[in-house]
Amino acid sequence: MTVPSSIRSMIQQSSGVVLILGALSSAFFAERFLDLERPSQARAEALAYLPKGEYLRLASLGYRQIVADIIWLQAVQHLGLRRDTNQGYRWTYHAVDVLTDLDPKFVAAYQSAGTILGVWAGRNEESVAILEKGMRNNPEVWQLPFLIGYNYFYEQCNPSASAHYLQIAAVLPGAPEYLSKLASRMTVEAGDPQAAVEFLERFLRQTRDERLREVLTDRMKYVLQERNLRVLERAVQGYSATYHKVPSKLEDMVTARIIDEIPLDPFGGEYFVDTKGEVQSTSRRDRLRLHQHVSCQWRSKPSDVAIQ
Amino acid sequence: MxxxxxxxxxxxxxxxxxxxxxxxxxxxxxxxxxxxxxxxxxxxxxxxxxxxxxxxxxxxxxxxxxxxxxxxxxxxxxxxxxxxxxxxxxxxxxxxxxxxxxxxxxxxxxxxxxxxxxxxxxxxxxxxxxxxxxxxxxxxxxxxxxxxxxxxxxxxxxxxxxxxxxxxxxxxxxxxxxxxxxxxxxxxxxxxxxxxxxxxxxxxxxxxxxxxxxxxxxxxxxxxxxxxHQGAQSVEIVCRDVAIADLPLISARATRVLQQGRQCLIVVASEGMIEEALSEVRKQGGKVVSITPHRGSLEDIFLRQASGAEPNPHIQSRVA
Amino acid sequence: MQAIAVIALNTFRENLRDKILYNLVFFAVLLIGLSVLLADLTIMEHHRMIKDLGLAAINLVGVIIAIFVGIGLVNKEIERRTVYTIMARPISRTTFILGKYCGLGLTLLINVLVMLSVFLAILGLYGVPITWTLFQAVQLVFVEMLLITALALLFSTFSSSTLSAIFTLAFYVIGHLIGDLKGLMENSQTVVLRRAVAGLYYLCPNLEMLNIKGQAAIGVAVPVTYQTLASAYGLSYAVASIVLACMVFQRRDF
The missing domain is CATH 3.40.50.300 (P-loop containing nucleotide triphosphate hydrolases)
Incomplete structure (x- = not known):
């Protein structure tokens, strides 16, 4: 029996189509499995093995910005995942160092990496180092020294270093006027929570990144709470001095005209005074009093903040 | 000019x-x-x-x-x-x-x-x-x-x-x-x-x-x-009413002989052999149908020239 | 002069009929597609990347055309024997070379202009501020293309397409490396090596001189003096290559 040639050619064609589809789908599934083999953490870690910037610079043949952009695009994907541990950001400094070797003018990369390394990852030396590199290459951008100033103030408990950088930022074109004032307050009233609140407010005002705003807002609440607690404690001391006893409740101090009112807790809790005269908040059981400076209260447990 | x-x-x-x-x-x-x-x-x-x-x-x-x-x-x-x-x-x-x-x-x-x-x-x-x-x-x-x-x-x-x-x-x-x-x-x-x-x-x-x-x-x-001037390369003689077997002399010297029914084909190498062939054919009572001298194409001449180490001295002299 | 124009226009027509300008579609799709894909980024990064991408794509597409059309410019004519009937006309070989060069130059010019318009249109679409520096960068990119074309033309007068492609690519790569290489070598202890690199530095065109894409993308202009000098630098190399190509071609048997 002979098959008509038209049917034969149809069979040939359709078997070709089947073959193509088969090959494509096996490639697709292979890729899925390969993806599973390499979790995103591993892919992010791969950025740590980028060749040094000076070599990559040679290899990119005048297309340095594009190579820098590509590295940044990869880095941004992983940065966006907000890994909670310090170790999760091991690769970040190297990747950003390489890409800013390729394109030293990539201000956005310095800014984001500097912020994330400091605020989320607690890798403060790296944060400051990458921002300082940015400053060297872009001395006209005030945001870079501003971010270093922030890092020194909040993450490293070093208001004088912070003030130094804020002063650098203050004289650069486009810098907000309050920076110089802020800088001088850093030096004079290093432990003043009011200064810290202002700093945070300013920072918050010029930040558009939602995730970062969230962290900063949170942080501001801590500072406000701490400020309130200090105000109340000072009041308790005043009350004790006058009445020779600890107030049984905070409202007693309002009645005694030592304070006008009891401030609201930013976390929605209630303030109360314990028998030893220490003021606490119901929203927060473990008030950290390890440090003199309010700005340093989270230093011992950086992850504590980042996870909030 | x-x-x-x-x-x-x-x-x-x-x-x-x-x-x-x-x-x-x-x-x-x-x-x-x-x-x-x-x-x-x-x-x-x-x-x-x-x-x-x-x-x-x-x-x-x-x-x-x-x-x-x-x-x-x-x-x-x-x-x-x-x-x-x-x-x-x-x-x-x-x-x-x-x-x-x-x-x-x-x-x-x-x-x-x-x-x-x-x-x-x-x-x-x-x-x-x-x-x-x-x-x-x-x-x-x-x-x-x-x-x-x-x-x-x-x-x-x-x-x-x-x-x-x-x-x-x-x-x-x-x-x-x-x-x-x-x-x-x-x-x-x-x-x-x-x-x-x-x-x-x-x-x-x-x-x-x-x-x-x-x-x-x-x-x-x-x-x-x-x-x-090159002369014929070969001559084809076609004759009738004679068999190759009756032409022993020329068959021995011809380049090629071929019997096709009543006709036979004799190919000889040079014009000088035509007379010799014809006389034998006539002697046996055959009739000559055609005589075709084949001049070599120039390619034949070239090939000969190319294989020979020296160009034909006669032709060479004509160049002048 | 007229013959140069005739050959140039015919070369341009050849490029058109070979559908070389189809690359523009590829360029436009690439640029528009990536711009859309990158729209998730912050505004600042998005603008920057569109500009980086546009300039790099204009450069890359132009250089690819310059190399891969340039290497066939003369060599293909000889391999396909189309050169016979043209050189059998009262046309000098120099005229032929100049005509071929100008023809591809015209193709590149039109290509770059169209790419630039697409680029500017996309910038306009995303509201990216268009700075004068972008034009500066593209102008120097065009000089680079003219230089690469001249080199490709030179190699195509004496070697096969494959070899010409390798030579031209090698010059392109060395041209971008040589500046950094010289910098690295300046501290070298080996005098011979240092001299060799210095020699290479002055022999090969330093293509990094023509690369201002990075600063152009962030809007930092180069002085007009630099622009003029860099153009003159690139064009001088191009002229030298073309003259050499004419000299080689003059001596060639077909």
């Missing part, structure tokens, strides 16, 4: 590097082509015909010797002003249409616009391609390419037309067309210099021919003289 004068032309390749022994493509070639004649340049493939043409057109430089085209030294830009050229198995810009193609060469010849469109129409008519005017050359058959190439060579109405194997690859009708075209050019007083390795093409139209083998000019003159 002769249209082409070549004196002592020598071309060797590969001499640029000391460790390579040069290949001699042309050796001491001299000839001249008179104005208004058709000159056929004959030779087997690789004999140096194309090399000679290329030197004349300035596509190549001679190692030594001189060549003049229309009175100007070959290679000089102005020597090519009144020359048309069709290369062997022409390759052209195949993305152009026939019209654009001819127009391009018209512009290169610095014809003005109106002149170009008139000449393009005329020439497409002449080579029978009017219908393919707006077709791209990549869709042309080989014969059409040859013809449009010829039109290209004629676009600026040149004095001297140089054609490299103009008839190769053409069908019999195409050959006749090209032949008529070349003859028509002579009637209008043009000079045609063309190369070929096919004797029949040359025979019918050339005034004179030159034969080149291994880069040497072996003969230069009227074609009938040259070929006749």
């Amino acid at each position: 002769d249209a082409i004068t070549i004196e002592g032309l020598t071309k060797s390749y590969g001499a640029d590097w000391p460790w390579r022994s040069p290949i001699i493509a042309l050796s001491d070639l001299s000839l001249s082509v008179k104005q208004g004649e058709i000159y056929g340049f004959l030779g087997p493939n690789g004999a140096g015909k194309t090399t000679t043409l290329k030197i004349l057109l300035g596509l190549m430089r001679a190692t030594s010797g001189s060549a003049y085209v229309l009175g100007k030294p070959a290679g000089d830009v102005r020597s090519r002003e009144k020359v048309g050229f069709l290369p062997e198995s022409p390759y052209f810009y195949d993305y152009l249409t026939a019209e654009e193609f001819l127009g391009f060469y018209g512009q290169l010849a610095q014809l003005d616009r109106s002149n170009i469109s008139r000449r393009v129409t005329e020439l497409l008519e002449l080579v029978g391609l009017s219908g393919a005017r707006t077709r791209q050359l990549r869709k042309f058959s080989k014969g059409m390419l040859q013809r449009v190439g010829l039109a290209q060579a004629l676009i600026h109405d040149p004095e001297l037309i140089i054609l490299d194997e103009p008839m190769s690859g053409l069908d019999p009708i195409g050959r006749k067309q090209v032949r008529d075209l070349i003859l028509g050019l002579r009637e209008r007083g043009k000079t045609v210099f063309f190369s070929s390795h096919i004797i029949s093409d040359v025979e019918v139209m050339c005034d004179r021919v030159g034969i080149v083998v291994h880069g040497r000019l072996l003969a230069n003159g009227r074609i009938d003289e040259l070929v006749t």
Whole structure:
């Protein structure tokens, strides 16, 4: 029996189509499995093995910005995942160092990496180092020294270093006027929570990144709470001095005209005074009093903040 | 003034590097082509015909010797002003249409616009391609390419037309067309210099021919003289009413004998043996049907020349 | 002069019919597609990347055309024997070379202009501020293309397409490396090596001189003096290559 040639050619064609589809789908599934083999953490870690910037610079043949952009695009994907541990950001400094070797003018990369390394990852030396590199290459951008100033103030408990950088930022074109004032307050009233609140407010005002705003807002609440607690404690001391006893409740101090009112807790809790005269908040059981400076209260447990 | 004068032309390749022994493509070639004649340049493939043409057109430089085209030294830009050229198995810009193609060469010849469109129409008519005017050359058959190439060579109405194997690859009708075209050019007083390795093409139209083998000019003159002189290569005798078996004498000396029914075919090697064969056939009462002397084609001559170490001294003497 | 124009226009026509300008579609799709894909980024990064991408794509597409069309410019004519009937005309070889070069130059010019318009249109679409520096960068990119074309033309007069491609690519790569290489070598202890690199530095065109894409993308202009000098630098190399190409071609047998 002979098959008509038209049917034969149809069979040939359709078997070709089947073959193509088969090959494509096996490639697709292979890729899925390969993806599973390499979790995103591993892919992010791969950025740590980028060749040094000076070599990559040679290899990119005048297309340095594009190579820098590509590295940044990869880095941004992983940065966006907000890994909670310090170790999760091991690769970040190297990747950003390489890409800013390729394109030293990539201000956005310095800014984001500097912020994330400091605020989320607690890798403060790296944060400051990458921002300082940015400053060297872009001395006209005030945001870079501003971010270093922030890092020194909040993450490293070093208001004088912070003030130094804020002063650098203050004289650069486009810098907000309050920076110089802020800088001088850093030096004079290093432990003043009011200064810290202002700093945070300013920072918050010029930040558009939602995730970062969230962290900063949170942080501001801590500072406000701490400020309130200090105000109340000072009041308790005043009350004790006058009445020779600890107030049984905070409202007693309002009645005694030592304070006008009891401030609201930013976390929605209630303030109360314990028998030893220490003021606490119901929203927060473990008030950290390890440090003199309010700005340093989270230093011992950086992850504590980042996870909030 | 002769249209082409070549004196002592020598071309060797590969001499640029000391460790390579040069290949001699042309050796001491001299000839001249008179104005208004058709000159056929004959030779087997690789004999140096194309090399000679290329030197004349300035596509190549001679190692030594001189060549003049229309009175100007070959290679000089102005020597090519009144020359048309069709290369062997022409390759052209195949993305152009026939019209654009001819127009391009018209512009290169610095014809003005109106002149170009008139000449393009005329020439497409002449080579029978009017219908393919707006077709791209990549869709042309080989014969059409040859013809449009010829039109290209004629676009600026040149004095001297140089054609490299103009008839190769053409069908019999195409050959006749090209032949008529070349003859028509002579009637209008043009000079045609063309190369070929096919004797029949040359025979019918050339005034004179030159034969080149291994880069040497072996003969230069009227074609009938040259070929006749070589004598017949073989003679076929067909006779009737006689059997091969009855012709022992001639069978022994013939190159080939063949019996086909009542007829028999005897092939002998030279004209001198014809009489001998005929007398034996007659003696046996046979009738002679035909005697056909086969002149060797020029290729046969070339092959013989090529295999022989030295050129035929007789022919050599005729060159002078 | 007229013959140069005739050959140039025919070369341009060849490029058109070879559908070389189709690359523009590829360019436009690439640029528009990536711009859309990158729209998730912050505004600042998005603008920057569109500009980086546009300039790099204009550069890359132009250089690819310059190399891969340039290497066939003369060599293809000889291999395909189309050169016979042209050189059998009263045309000097220099005329032929100049005509071929100008033809590809014209193709590149039109290509770059169209790419630039697409680029500017996309910038306009995303509201990216268009700065004068972008034009500066593209102008120097065009000089780079003219230079690469001249080199490709030079190699195509004496070597096959494949070899010409390798040579031209090598010059392109060395041209971008040589500045950094010289910098690295300046501290070298080996005098011979240092001299060799210095020699190479002055022999090869330093293509980084023509690369201001990075600063152009962030809007930092170069002085007009630099622009003029860099253009003159690139064009001088191009002229030298073309003259050398003419000299080589003059001596060639077909």
